[in-house]
Amino acid sequence: MTAGAKNMAEKGRVVALCGGVGGAKLAFGLARILGDRLTVVVNTGDDFEHLGLHISPDLDTVLYTLSGLANRELGWGRGDESWNFMSVLEDIGAETWFRLGDRDLALHVERTRQLRAGVPLTQIIGSFANSFGIRAEILPMSDGKVRTTVMTPEGMLPFQRYFVERRCAPMVREIAFDGAGKAEPTAQVRAALRDPHLQAIIICPSNPFLSIDPILAVPGMRQLIEDAGVPVVAVSPIIGGKAVKGPTDKIMAELGVAATNRAIADHYRGLISGLVIDAGDAGERGALDGPTHVTATLMSSDDDRERLARETLGFAEKLAAALRAVEAVST
């Protein structure tokens, strides 16, 4: 453990930006180290109404992952799940392309009920997190409605139709975040990013285009991140020219971007202070302009998650020290 990581582990606060699966794994590692000094700001662009229920896929993945309830094989939903609701939906000819487990369903039904009663999503998620014994603060990126849509040769598809129903098969021409212009960061997100104890902002290895961009599309979010005055470290979701899980590499190709760490660095240019890339991609280091930390980024076990989190925090701490040194020169 570096002195920096130890320091951050002991008192600093950290904000992580996160989508679903891959990002949630790193958030799990961060939460193990930081406990209640971690705030996870989660993408809600994937949220949608299905069967009259408000579904928040990324938020729930983060809740399940941080509480240890996640299904490690599926990469979504709970591990201890049953599917009797779905089987009857099928019997009665209802829509079954989006799989809802019996236990999982409780969150959707109660969330929908509370939203209709006017309770903000932030408060609902906070209460769920509390019920699940999660010490980290889990925040929707906004309580406003932002909906990721994907322009394909077949026309505009709502995100879940593209992602789940069509299994990312249609070619992506463009990605839009409907409603983002009217959304705003919540008071809780603002407070987390303005916290005087904030020491780092981590961009988890989620899909930059589908999971992180919606967060950054909320007006004021980029400014809040810049104004925080702390290192912003992204962990690259690309290993060996491919995404560990999900369609990141396919989408990058369709958008005309090579699936390289260089492209990830370019995508986050002006926002991040440093990038964490996989040891297998160490050869790409030379092509990257900014500070880079090279390590094993594949997270197969809980220990992998914690180790990568610890190294990422250590890297951020070193960046902070270096940035302070730069400031010392410039005064």
Added chain:
Amino acid sequence: MTAGAKNMAEKGRVVALCGGVGGAKLAFGLARILGDRLTVVVNTGDDFEHLGLHISPDLDTVLYTLSGLANRELGWGRGDESWNFMSVLEDIGAETWFRLGDRDLALHVERTRQLRAGVPLTQIIGSFANSFGIRAEILPMSDGKVRTTVMTPEGMLPFQRYFVERRCAPMVREIAFDGAGKAEPTAQVRAALRDPHLQAIIICPSNPFLSIDPILAVPGMRQLIEDAGVPVVAVSPIIGGKAVKGPTDKIMAELGVAATNRAIADHYRGLISGLVIDAGDAGERGALDGPTHVTATLMSSDDDRERLARETLGFAEKLAAALRAVEAVST
């Protein structure tokens, strides 16, 4: 089998008025005999919104009973049920006084979705019944909103709060059917009661005050029954001064009515042509004014259900013949 019952079994149509458990058992017996020549008009006064879902307890009990899916021990819900949704509702501190099984939930979610999309309840239930392989026609008494409320010393309670949450503990002073004045029988209910092949109307052994009265409270329903010109036979829910299941006897006492077949006959006076009572209550026969059929009315097995249904149909057939004879005299 009497000639009459055989005749009715072969070509006549029958409408049954029905609430939940007890009534559904007789409806099951009738459906076994009549198949698609049975229409069951079901109480929706017990319907309510719970967790943002539209629940129709009596309709679902009829669906589950006629399809053989019902839980015979509980008297509600499905036999092949799991409760994982409820266990998570409990984990997250949501309302759990009304038990919703994982499989059962599919009906509530899909019904709610379709109702919000403007599909009439009648059509939704027809589609569910079809999915469950039910040949009988299952009709809500109305597509309008009727809500049974119970006046107690603690104030007005919505029916399910009284029935499930409070387990019928509060004393009943009065029963009201909110919205009944504005409801109307559906086109399907009207068609069933005006069918030229209609041969009998059966009032199932449901609670007269809580399950049958809401049906009769729909404006025009009584007139449709009277105008049908066929025997109306009620099967008494009282055996030996008690209700087989549910709070009928308790409520009768609280409303100042003795829990006797005489009281049931009085309650339905002017509406029914005959009453079926239990063999154990044969002694009450003398106190009853109208035609009575005495037989074992406790339905423990499927065969009991079918036998009672067959006897009830035979009784109705005999009444029809006698009424025709009366008409012959008067011309």
